Amino acid sequence: MTEAAPCSGQPEEETGPAEAVDLTREDRESLEEAEAEARPVSYSGTDFDVEGIVRRLKRGDIVIPRFGDESVEIETDRFQRSFVWRRPQMDRFIESLLLEYPIPGIILVQQLDKRYLVLDGQQRLNTLAEFYRGMHREREFSLVNVADRFKGLTYETLPPELRRTLNNTFIQATIVKTDGSAGSLDAIYQVFERLNSGGTQLTPHEIRVALYAGGFIGLLGQLNDQPAWRKLYGNKSPRLRDQELVLRTLALYVSAATYRRPLKTFLNDFVGEYREITKFPVDRIVQQFETAARLLEAGPGRRALRWAGNRAVNAALAEAVFVGLMRRLDLGGTEPTPEAVAAAVERFQGDERLANAVTRATADEESVRTRLAITTREFASI
Structure with a gap:
């Protein structure tokens, strides 16, 4: 569509002028990955x-x-x-x-x-x-x-x-x-993906935001504006990749046990289930996300979402860090200090298994399970 993926967890470009036009390699891979079921319209x-x-x-x-x-x-x-x-x-x-x-x-x-x-x-x-x-x-x-x-x-x-x-x-x-x-919206999503070609293609999340608009999409926008999150992520993404990362975090925090490839379908299904937000535990999720963002910003800071000193956000790492810390907050007890959070991040960023899970085949089920297990274990110890 000249008029006009979740990406894998490979490092995401810092926001900049080129992002407004170009798709990343991960965007293209997500757009091209086939769904398990093709629906008629x-x-x-x-x-x-x-x-x-x-x-x-x-x-x-x-x-x-x-x-x-x-x-x-x-x-x-x-x-x-x-x-x-x-x-x-x-x-x-x-x-x-x-x-x-x-x-x-x-x-x-x-x-x-x-x-x-x-x-x-x-x-x-x-x-x-x-x-x-x-x-x-x-x-x-x-x-x-x-x-x-x-x-x-x-x-x-x-x-x-x-x-x-x-x-x-x-x-x-x-x-x-x-x-x-x-089912109807999923079919239209698939139609649009097949039309989505040319010099100014939409990303998978841009299509999703279009077709699943409602209270849940509004919540993603609210969390994407959260001050500590903005400091961690950096400038707003004109291609909504920051908002997609918030969605990935929430979807895996709530429904990691049901995750299956392709990642875009998992996210579509999650947004579709909670589209009108009446069934979603908004207050608890907002509190856990904002607390995790505050602790990460005050502790390890921006490096918590970036692998091996890279300037770019690593989406697979970022979602795992947030999910692991939000799970720790679910355990209750004394809130961990920013220093303890920073120490945990330092420990798991030296884990070779995590390195593989956030840089290779990041959308595979095993990679997702591995990185969530590592961050959950480390944060549970603080």
């Missing part, structure tokens, strides 16, 4: 005229979700990232419509409330909305990177025949239907 086709699409966008009948949208009314919100087409791409898309060239169709998800959410086609629909509005980034949207006869035109200054051509152009739409169930 229900879909149909229809055509929308361009003027009708823009009208529906204005009314909110077609929704282009974005990350950071906290509306729980949108069943698949927090979906598409920020607008990424450059002006030449936008201009040439409008020019293609004026020239009546064929263009790709769009894919929409029909919600239970009958609104359509954009699964594929964000850039095209955003371009149409902005051209009709006449503004892009608070500047006049007049065509520049086009043939001479179109240069300088805005929607308002289009000659009548060109405006009719644009308004009456039909765009094919595939409508994928969901009943809101876990």
Whole structure:
């Protein structure tokens, strides 16, 4: 999807400009790993005229979700990232419509409330909305990177025949239907993975956040903003890898006994089970996560989440450290001191078995069991 894994535990890049575009090797491996079961979907086709699409966008009948949208009314919100087409791409898309060239169709998800959410086609629909509005980034949207006869035109200054051509152009739409169930959302997740190609691919967690929006995704955002966690992890990840790591931690803390590859399916199932959060022990989990983050930040600090002095967060190590310490807190008694936590981290970071479990085949069941057992044992001793 040019318009637009859990990664394994290999070291994760520090956040930076390149992260906003590129997938890591672990992201790609996760996207490409096959699920144990492929589910069918229900879909149909229809055509929308361009003027009708823009009208529906204005009314909110077609929704282009974005990350950071906290509306729980949108069943698949927090979906598409920020607008990424450059002006030449936008201009040439409008020019293609004026020239009546064929263009790709769009894919929409029909919600239970009958609104359509954009699964594929964000850039095209955003371009149409902005051209009709006449503004892009608070500047006049007049065509520049086009043939001479179109240069300088805005929607308002289009000659009548060109405006009719644009308004009456039909765009094919595939409508994928969901009943809101876990099986239905999992099927749509698999559809999107197969569409997710090109220069600005979404990561597995970006897809997950889109399709499993609800109270639990909101909780992940809350914990990802926790001050001690932010000091441990570093700058926020524009690709949501920090939020995915919080999810991995919670999923393994609660459901490690049921873990099976592929990791992305394990996480999807976990989010699906607790999507509306009513069955999730929020208060206890938040307290344990925040206490663990505070002790780690005050004790070993950032090195607790990084292997062998590496600058990058090691996701497999980080989840194991948090799960092990949260399990220790479950034992009760006197809260361990930051110094005791730092000493435990120092001990297990010298364990050769842990080294293998956080750097090789980290999504394998045996690797997950090994690293959780090591950190749990060491923290239980303090």
